[in-house]
Structures are given as C-alpha cells and as structure tokens.
Amino acid sequence: MTFPPSPPLPDPSHAHSLLRSMLLVRRFEEKCAELYTEQKIRGFLHLYIGEEAVATGSIAALERRDSVVATYREHGQALARGVPATTVMAEMFGKQEGCARGRGGSMHLFDAETRFYGGNAIVAGGLPLAVGLALAAHMQGEDRVTACYFGDGAMAEGEFHESMNLAALWNLPVLFCCENNLYAMGTALEVAQAETDLALRATSYGMPAWPVDGMDVLAVEHATRRAVQSVRAGGGPHFLEFRTYRFRPHSMFDPELYRSRDEVAEWKKRDPIVLLANRMREAGILDDAGMDALEAEVAEEVDNSVRFAEEGSWEPVEELTRFVHSDPEVAE
Amino acid sequence: MKTTYREAVREAIREAMHRDERVFLMGEDVGRYGGCYAVSKGLLEEFGPERIRDTPLAESGFTGAGIGAALGGMRPIVEIMTVNFSFLALDQIVNNAATLLHMSGGAFNVPLVIRMATGGGRQVAAQHSRSLEGWYAHIPGLRIVAPATLDDARGMLWSALEDPDPVILFEHVLLYNMEGELPEQAGPVSIEGAAVRREGTDVSLITFGIGVFKALEAAEVLAEEGVSAEVLDLRSLRPLDDRAILETVRKTHRAVIIDEGWRSGGISAEISARITEGAFYDLDAPPARVCGVEVPTPYPEHLERAALPQVPDIVEAARGLLSGGEGDVA
Numbered sequence: 129m130t131f132p133p134s135p136p137l138p139d140p141s142h143a144h145s146l147l148r149s150m151l152l153v154r155r156f157e158e159k160c161a162e163l164y165t166e167q168k169i170r171g172f173l174h175l176y177i178g179e180e181a182v183a184t185g186s187i188a189a190l191e192r193r194d195s196v197v198a199t200y201r202e203h204g205q206a207l208a209r210g211v212p213a214t215t216v217m218a219e220m221f222g223k224q225e226g227c228a229r230g231r232g233g234s235m236h237l238f239d240a241e242t243r244f245y246g247g248n249a250i251v252a253g254g255l256p257l258a259v260g261l262a263l264a265a266h267m268q269g270e271d272r273v274t275a276c277y278f279g280d281g282a283m284a285e286g287e288f289h290e291s292m293n294l295a296a297l298w299n300l301p302v303l304f305c306c307e308n309n310l311y312a313m314g315t316a317l318e319v320a321q322a323e324t325d326l327a328l329r330a331t332s333y334g335m336p337a338w339p340v341d342g343m344d345v346l347a348v349e350h351a352t353r354r355a356v357q358s359v360r361a362g363g364g365p366h367f368l369e370f371r372t373y374r375f376r377p378h379s380m381f382d383p384e385l386y387r388s389r390d391e392v393a394e395w396k397k398r399d400p401i402v403l404l405a406n407r408m409r410e411a412g413i414l415d416d417a418g419m420d421a422l423e424a425e426v427a428e429e430v431d432n433s434v435r436f437a438e439e440g441s442w443e444p445v446e447e448l449t450r451f452v453h454s455d456p457e458v459a460e
Numbered sequence: 461m462k463t464t465y466r467e468a469v470r471e472a473i474r475e476a477m478h479r480d481e482r483v484f485l486m487g488e489d490v491g492r493y494g495g496c497y498a499v500s501k502g503l504l505e506e507f508g509p510e511r512i513r514d515t516p517l518a519e520s521g522f523t524g525a526g527i528g529a530a531l532g533g534m535r536p537i538v539e540i541m542t543v544n545f546s547f548l549a550l551d552q553i554v555n556n557a558a559t560l561l562h563m564s565g566g567a568f569n570v571p572l573v574i575r576m577a578t579g580g581g582r583q584v585a586a587q588h589s590r591s592l593e594g595w596y597a598h599i600p601g602l603r604i605v606a607p608a609t610l611d612d613a614r615g616m617l618w619s620a621l622e623d624p625d626p627v628i629l630f631e632h633v634l635l636y637n638m639e640g641e642l643p644e645q646a647g648p649v650s651i652e653g654a655a656v657r658r659e660g661t662d663v664s665l666i667t668f669g670i671g672v673f674k675a676l677e678a679a680e681v682l683a684e685e686g687v688s689a690e691v692l693d694l695r696s697l698r699p700l701d702d703r704a705i706l707e708t709v710r711k712t713h714r715a716v717i718i719d720e721g722w723r724s725g726g727i728s729a730e731i732s733a734r735i736t737e738g739a740f741y742d743l744d745a746p747p748a749r750v751c752g753v754e755v756p757t758p759y760p761e762h763l764e765r766a767a768l769p770q771v772p773d774i775v776e777a778a779r780g781l782l783s784g785g786e787g788d789v790a
Binding site: 195197224226227228229230231232236238239240245246247248250253255256257258259260261262263264265267268274286287290291293294297450451452453454455 | 484510515516518520521522523524525526527528529530531532533534536551552555556560561562563564565566567568569600601603624625
C-alpha cells in the first residue's frame with residue numbers, strides 16, 4: 129500500500145505536543161508492563177505500544193465538546209484525550225482515585241470531564257453506543273462529533289454492520305476510527321475477513337472512507353481533521369482505516385505463535401515516535417538535548433502517576449453495591 | 461373513561477413526549493406501521509419522524525443507540541417488538557445498559573427505557589411466545605417492571621423515564637386489547653412495590669402480568685368453594701418487593717406462584733426461595749408453583765393451552781396446598 133506523501137510538519141509547538149503525547153503513552157505503558165510483572169496491575173493488560181500515532185493524531189483533531197468511545201486497548205486514547213495519567217494509573221491499580229473508582233481497571237477507563245465513554249471490552253460493543261451519542265447530538269442540534277475506535281476484528285461482528293447502517297441511514301456525526309493492526313487477537317485479517325480492504329467495505333454503506341498510514345502521526349491528524357470537518361458540517365459518518373501495528377503481544381498472556389519476529393521487526397522500523405522525531409530533527413526543531421528534556425518530562429509524569437496510584441486508597445467494601453443504581457442525589 | 465391497555469400505553473408515550481422534549485420513541489415499525497401491536501399508531505403524525513423513529517431490523521444497533529443517546533442527554537424509549545427479538549440486543553442490554561454505571565464508578569448513568577411485548581397465548585409458536593422476564597430480572601443494574609393493570613400501563617412509563625437508570629417494561633401481548641375504566645386525569649404511578657389486587661386469608665396467589673388476571677379468575681372459583689385467596693401483583697420483578705411477598709404469606713400461610721416462564725431457574729424459583737428464606741415458619745405448606753411447561757411453546761391451540769398456566773391449574777395448586785398435598789403443578 130502506498131499512501132499519499134506525509135503532510136508537512138506543523139508548527140514546532142504542535143509537533144512537540146504530538147511527540148510528547150506519543151512518548152507519554154509509550155513510557156506510561158512500558159511502566160504498566162513493569163508494574164504488571166510486579167503484580168501491582170492485575171487482570172488483563174492490553175498494550176497500545178506501536179499504535180500511538182493513531183490515538184494521538186486523531187484525538188488532536190477533536191474538540192473538547194466531542195465524544196470518544198474506545199475499546200479495551202484504550203490507554204492511548206484516554207491519555208491523548210487528556211484523562212490525567214494519575215487517575216488512569218490509579219484505575220490500573222484498582223484504587224478509588226482511579227478514573228472509574230478502580231472498578232473498571234485497564235479495559236474500562238471512563239471520564240465524564242473529557243467525554244470519554246470507555247473502555248468497552250466487548251468487540252464492537254461500543255459502536256452502537258457511539259451511534260447513539262451522535263444521535264443525541266443530532267437531535268439536540270449540537271455539532272458534537274463522536275469518535276469511535278475499534279479494531280479490524282470488530283468488522284466481523286454484526287454490531288459493526290448494524291452501527292454503520294444506522295449511522296449512514298440517519299446521517300449521524302460519527303467518525304469511525306478503525307485501528308487495523310492486522311490481527312484480531314491472534315487471528316490474521318485474511319483469516320477472518322472475506323474482504324480485507326476495510327475502507328472499501330465501509331464505502332458500501334454510502335460513507336466516505338479511506339485508508340491512512342497509521343504509523344505517521346501527521347498523516348493521521350491530517351486525515352482526521354479532514355474527516356471531522358466534514359462530519360461536523362453535516363456530512364454524515366466517515367470511516368478512517370488506520371493501518372497500524374501492535375509491537376507487543378495482544379495481552380500479557382500471549383506467546384505470539386501467530387506472527388513472525390521478522391514481521392514485528394519490519395514494522396518496528398516504522399516506529400511512529402521515531403518517524404516523527406526524525407522528521408523534527410531533519411527540520412531542525414528537535415535535537416538530543418530536546419529529546420532528553422522531553423523524556424525527562426514524560427518520565428516525571430509517569431513517575432508521578434505511579435506515586436499517585438501507590439498513595440491511593442481502596443474503596444471500602446461497604447461501597448461494593450454502590451452504583452448498581454444511581455445514588456439518590458444523582459437522580460434528576 | 462373507557463380505554464384499552466394499548467391506548468393507555470399510547471397515552472403514556474404521548475404524555476411523556478409532551479412533557480419532556482428529550483423523550484423519543486425508537487424501534488421497528490413504530491412509525492409508519494403504527495407499531496406491531498398498534499401501540500404507537502398516530503404518534504408519527506403528531507410528533508414527526510425524528511421523535512417517532514423507525515429503525516432498521518437491528519436490535520443490537522438501535523438498543524445500543526438508545527443507550528448512547530441516553531448517555532448523550534436524551535430520554536429514549538426503545539421499543540423491542542417482542543422479548544424474543546431482544547436476545548439480539550442482549551450484549552447492549554447486559555454489557556452496557558446494566559453495567560456502565562457501576563463499571564464507570566458512577567461516571568455515566570443510562571436513563572433508558574426499553575419496552576417489549578412478552579408472553580404466549582396467540583398461537584404464534586415458539587419463537588414469538590417466550591416469557592423471559594426472569595432472565596432480565598437476574599441482572600443487577602436493571603429495573604424490571606411488568607404493568608398488568610390499565611393504571612400501571614398508563615402510569616409506569618413516566619416513572620420509568622424519570623429513573624436515572626435503565627428500566628425494562630414488559631407488556632403481555634394478551635393485555636393490549638384489555639378494556640376498562642381509567643380516570644381522565646390518570647397519571648404516573650410508582651414503578652416500585654407490589655400491589656394486592658384481591659384481599660384473602662387462606663392462600664396467596666403471587667404473580668405478575670397476565671398471571672394477575674388468571675389468578676383473579678382462580679380466586680373467584682376458589683371463593684365459590686369457600687377458599688379466600690389473596691392475589692399479589694408483583695409489578696416489579698427487579699427489585700422484588702420482599703416485604704409485600706412475606707407479608708401476604710405470613711397472612712395466608714400458603715403461597716402459589718404463577719409465572720408463564722419456565723420453572724427451572726425462573727423468577728418463580730427466586731420468589732419461592734425468598735419465601736422459604738424469609739417466612740419458612742409461617743408456612744402451612746411448601747410453596748407451590750404454576751409455570752410454563754418446559755417445552756418451546758407449540759403452535760396448535762390445545763398444546764399451547766396445555767403449555768401455559770391456566771386458571772384450573774392455579775385452582776388445583778391452591779386446593780392442593782389447602783388439602784395438605786403436594787402443590788407443584790407443571
């Protein structure tokens with residue numbers, strides 16, 4: 129697949145912010161993997177490492193009033209959206225200072241402040257939700273866009289079809305962001321999908337759709353801005369297929385029997401952080417000292433998040449059954 | 461004012477649409493067709509296609525869209541044509557509607573109302589005749605209500621819409637044509653708590669939905685035999701009104717539980733368990749159950765009738781308790 133030439137570098141401060149965002153996700157998750165082996169983080173842990181450009185570039189193109197629906201591999205989206213690293217890490221620890229009071233863990237990050245609607249661990253389960261959030265915006269006459277993330281695996285689900293049809297039929301402001309990392313857990317795209325050209329399939333619903341180099345954060349942001357602008361202007365749902373790759377195993381239990389080391393090594397040559405950093409160096413807006421400073425800044429933010437999580441508290445067991453139904457004061 | 465159950469539900473929807481502009485109705489054939497059971501007939505003309513929203517055949521998609529719209533500040537009423545089709549939306553109902561509030565630590569509540577028709581008795585065979593209220597009543601995070609009377613059909617919807625969390629209303633298909641009187645000013649009623657529909661002293665007939673009317677009929681038959689039966693309409697299946705259940709059992713010392721759903725793992729089993737847990741020493745006989753026979757509901761009239769709880773079955777079960785024999789039927 130050849131993509132159009134990468135867009136020009138944005139102004140230095142924006143380029144730095146993209147680089148910083150990707151680096152934060154990378155270092156945050158590396159720390160998570162470490163904490164997982166220390167058993168500070170339990171349950172399932174799905175790392176986004178390698179795919180950072182997708183969340184970073186696409187969420188940079190959203191406004192505060194927009195909504196985000198994500199999957200169980202959503203640390204990147206949450207951090208890029210501005211959910212504080214502290215409350216995300218506390219959530220991983222299961223502490224009540226977490227962004228879901230520790231009740232969701234890694235797969236279920238939620239944050240009302242940033243309109244971050246989770247963290248859905250049922251593949252394609254978030255798509256109908258995104259359609260509904262867009263329906264609400266449409267009925268309220270607001271120009272909010274809902275960005276909905278899902279993997280290539282979701283495209284084999286019935287809920288994918290139902291959601292695409294509904295969104296297109298009702299011309300709703302949804303941006304479908306397909307993160308095609310070539311594997312649904314361990315099942316390769318061609319083993320699971322009769323038509324592997326995913327953008328082509330999306331166009332069959334009558335919506336604009338195109339593939340994007342998901343390793344190039346600038347391409348991701350550029351494509352998303354173009355799509356969001358059209359969605360917001362009433363152009364109906366759009367579909368972006370971000371071609372990307374997960375450098376780490378599916379989860380911490382995955383022996384990676386289904387792909388070769390060579391393939392992984394090949395994709396690592398296009399590490400999204402290195403790609404952007406190199407572009408910035410070539411343009412003279414990043415040097416070793418700058419990179420070191422950025423690394424130090426990010427390391428401090430990650431350390432701070434771990435400290436926050438460590439110092440956090442466990443929700444009293446007496447509150448176990450709270451939030452099965454809304455607290456009375458929440459009721460309108 | 462003379463009305464039907466169908467008209468009472470329609471009036472409830474109309475009132476809700478007028479009272480709150482965030483309310484809208486969405487489902488298969490709710491608009492142009494007028495609703496599969498003609499509940500929403502005329503509403504499209506009154507409110508337009510944005511708020512009386514016909515959906516494609518995509519139960520999971522539009523139920524999930526209802527959840528998303530609720531998260532986004534609307535107050536959707538999702539109509540799933542029948543409980544049989546709701547299985548296609550189970551992921552959304554269970555994994556999202558019932559779960560999001562707790563899993564998000566209280567960040568996001570889902571003020572969604574789902575209405576669905578339930579039950580058998582119309583000779584439409586196995587895939588259109590199920591009563592699986594008990595399944596849904598198993599799920600924490602949902603409220604399950606079963607309006608049986610005209611007052612409840614008219615009044616439960618608004619209270620359900622006012623609830624900040626998901627509520628599922630089950631409307632029995634045989635009730636839509638039921639006629640009766642309803643005050644002109646009929647309005648919202650609570651979605652909580654059971655109601656005694658007939659006072660009695662010898663045996664409690666505990667049920668919901670269509671079962672209420674079968675139990676009332678059975679109580680008439682029993683009265684002729686000198687047996688005073690109390691009929692408790694549960695109204696809400698989640699939460700169950702334990703207080704009302706135990707109160708009637710402590711009064712009559714005998715309980716017959718009537719449910720069109722199957723006995724095994726059904727809501728009748730739950731009610732029976734709560735009675736034995738909470739009022740064991742008040743019982744003069746073990747609780748009895750009259751439930752759907754454990755077969756997929758068959759098409760021919762005589763077999764369908766045999767598969768569903770009927771008035772004579774209830775009478776027989778009550779007699780059994782009073783004579784000290786085994787109470788279970790079917």
